[in-house]
Amino acid sequence: MRKETSTNLENEKLILASCGTSYTLDLIGGRWKPQILWRLLLQGCMRYSQLKNSMPNVSERILILQLRELEQDMLISRQVYPEVPPKVEYRLTELGLSLKPVLCCLSQWGDANRPNRVVSSDSEVLSEEL
Amino acid sequence: MRKETSTNLENEKLILASCGTSYTLDLIGGRWKPQILWRLLLQGCMRYSQLKNSMPNVSERILILQLRELEQDMLISRQVYPEVPPKVEYRLTELGLSLKPVLCCLSQWGDANRPNRVVSSDSEVLSEEL
DNA sequence: CGGCATCCAATTGGATACTG
């Protein structure tokens, strides 16, 4: 006979919740993934060189690795144009686009609770638009 | 004279957004932090041994490190009772409690989009993952 | 009971140079 039925229920809930949370964090928690995802969210579509030039603090290898992971996780798509010079475009997939409210949620909490945060009106504008 | 005013605005927005997102992820993105946070969210208050016994897959050192980080980031509080044997209780701070909607958001997206996810009440399958 | 110290393995991050 099992005691603590309600505790077991609580346990199942937290296991489910923490699993889902960890899964999401695994996908978007990479060092540069938020920046990549936000750029693609706001720009819609970007070439590799655009991404690279807009993120000067990340080395090419790391950027490629992050892009490959996002691609394997089906969050972004990579389209190669077979021309010379080469042209590769990245954009969010449907799954990636579905992350929008999640990213928005994370951004808002972080912006609200980050010390020494920027208090200007840009953040509110951002919150409205997203 | 600056060209591309809209592009600059876009740039500011994404910087703000990705900064806030990265900040939040830095706080909750630790390997075991989702589990800890969810436990404290659902249980309200837990002793160290409770946490440890409920998370058999994490070593003590790592668990302590994660708890220390959460404490330094003001997400959880650590209360020591000066008695013998020692007694230490962990609970969420107000800031930690404010993460609830964020964690819910992450959990829901992960649960909805995780492949091979548990669709019904299979507690056995879940037990394996913890 | 609730840790900390030590030591080690694994993963991740990164600078640089080179290529089809």
Added chain:
DNA sequence: CAGTATCCAATTGGATGCCG
């Protein structure tokens, strides 16, 4: 233009043992 390859540093994760 859009990457690879190589090599190396840093961070993280973890098992074990000891302590007040």
